[in-house]
Amino acid sequence: MSFRLLLVAPPVLHGVGWWSNRDAGKPHLESLAAHVRRLCGADVVELDRVDEPDLPGALAHLDTQLTDDVGLVGISCWTSLHYLGTVAVIKHLRATHPTLPIVVGGHHATALPSDFEGLADWVVVGDGEHALRSLCAAPPKRPDETVLLKGAPITLSDDDPMDWTQVGVGEQTVWLTLSRGCPFRCRFCLEPLRGAASSRYSVAHALHIVETVVRSQAPSSVAFADPLFGSNRRWTEQFLAGLEELALPVQFWAETRADLVTAELLALYRRCGFKLDFGLDTGSLVMAEVMEKAAHPERYLRRSAEMLRAADAEALPHGVYLLFNYPGETPETTRATMDWIRTLMPPGGASSGWLSAQSFFHLPGTESFRRMPEYAERFGSRVHHPRWWTLTGDHHRLATATLPHRDWEGQEDAMWGHVRWQRGVNARWSARWTPEVRSFLQTFYGQRG
Ligand code: B12
Ligand code: SF4
Known part of the structure; x- marks a missing residue:
């Protein structure tokens, strides 16, 4: 396997009461990871529930995951509450790993892809499985400017690539x-x-x-x-x-x-x-x-x-x-x-x-x-x-x-x-x-x- 994709759930910086239930799972990231695993390594990093709720703590946790084999970082701006956390993660990565390609997706990215203009390398609009597969077919290189990728809708079928024994491991x-x-x-x-x-x-x-x-x-x-x-x-x-x-x-x-x-x-x-x-x-x-x-x-x-x-x-x-x-x-x-x-x-x-x-x-x-x-x-x-x-x-x-x-x-x-x-x-x-x-x-x- 030539490189590894890191799928990041960014911190929620101002969720207060809204984000009080941190029990939300990551079925979206598990599905994305399963769909690219035949092409590259794929791991999920949850910064929305690292022990330290503060931003420096979350970024420090991210740093521990950024080994040399990471060739693409996918950030999930899943809701609008994730926006500032997504921007913070992108800025941190740009400062510490300037050549590392970054793709952003999720519901907020789908609604307002223009919010990531000049920040991310690719913005995926809609379901991310197919778009991410095309990006991971070969080790991606950073484009000159932000590219919009229209994700084709995913159709659930019984021939799915998920390893159901591995989803939500350790969760109640x-x-x-x-x-x-x-x-x-x-x-x-x-x-x-x-x-x-x-x-x-x-x-x-x-x-x-x-x-x-x-x-x-x-x-x-x-x-x-x-x-x-x-x-x-x-x-x-x-x-x-x-x-x-x-x-x-x-x-x-x-x-x-x-x-x-x-x-x-x-x-x-x-x-x-x-x-x-x-x-x-x-x-x-x-x-x-x-x-x-x-x-x-x-x-x-x-x-x-x-x-x-x-x-x-x-x-x-x-x-x-x-x-x-x-x-x-x-x-x-x-x-x-x-x-x-x-x-x-x-x-x-x-x-x-x-x-x-x-x-x-x-x-x-x-x-x-x-x-x-x-x-x-x-x-x-x-x-x-x-x-x-x-x-x-x-x-x-x-x-x-x-x-x-x-x-x-x-x-x-x-x-x-x-x-x-x-x-x-x-x-x-x-x-x-x-x-x-x-x-x-x-x-x-x-x-x-
Ligand atoms: C189930 C659900 C929940 C569950 C949690 C589910 C979970 N993941 O654990 C619960 C009930 C807890 C929940 C809570 C909230 N939710 Co909710 N939730 C949903 C719902 C109905 C389905 C989400 C889902 O799991 N879909 C299936 C998974 C497999 O895929 P997906 O999420 O669609 O992700 C795909 C794409 O977004 C994209 N993608 C996502 N990340 C990435 C990353 C990359 C790199 C790429 C390329 C692509 C990509 O690809 C994914 C796979 O196809 C959606 C509406 C919807 N129809 O999707 C709302 C939705 C996401 N929720 C929403 C909101 C606002 C919230 C709350 C803030 C609401 C509240 N009243 O408090 C809270 C957040 C609090 C919390 N702690 O989570 C909004 C977000 C809209 C926005 N602009 O912010 C949505 C869209 C509903 C709406 N109102 O329209 N939610
Ligand atoms: S459009 Fe569908 S998913 Fe959205 S609130 Fe209405 S019934 Fe629920």
């Missing part, structure tokens, strides 16, 4: 991606604009992957990093039926939509040992339409309410995710969502849910990012820090500093009323958890620290 939670792509077009999400192809492993291969990972690594949980788990009903039913038969001694986690499930599926998810998170986002008909949550917002909310009640009746541990303050949100739509949530829990019923209410953040690569000028005109929306990822400071505070609608002017503090409201809802919901649900969630969160 192993992250697995069994499908790519999503058929929906929610405007706050980056998936619809990045042009990923829709593909998935066959049910038999997916079950083989999960079984191999669990038997070889004995994790306490398996989390699915699919953009939208359960987007294909038939596949999901067959996969869960197979998983139930395997009776593996782990807990599972996935993110899906309430309008995609059925009461039978919810029961199957529970019997398999899942905690399921539902990206509901809003209970307001107006906002469901603005966010483009579904082609028929009324049907979306009706179906979601039925299924969230069914999840409680089934005692399936689950999370309900809301996104307040998306452009167009008014005090009325906020109240509509809160009223809608109240209808989920009739007096005296049992619960197995937990509510997570977030405030909209401005993310490059999304339809909402593209539409800001339109929202400004239509709703009077404003984004106070349009390039927050380039600023130093609390990134969560900077990215969420927006005015969703002119109706909030003069009462901006009230926009954050959902934080206190959420606490009250969770106190009521958790008081109604059964002992089984409580014990499941204690184990689930206990593992994550």
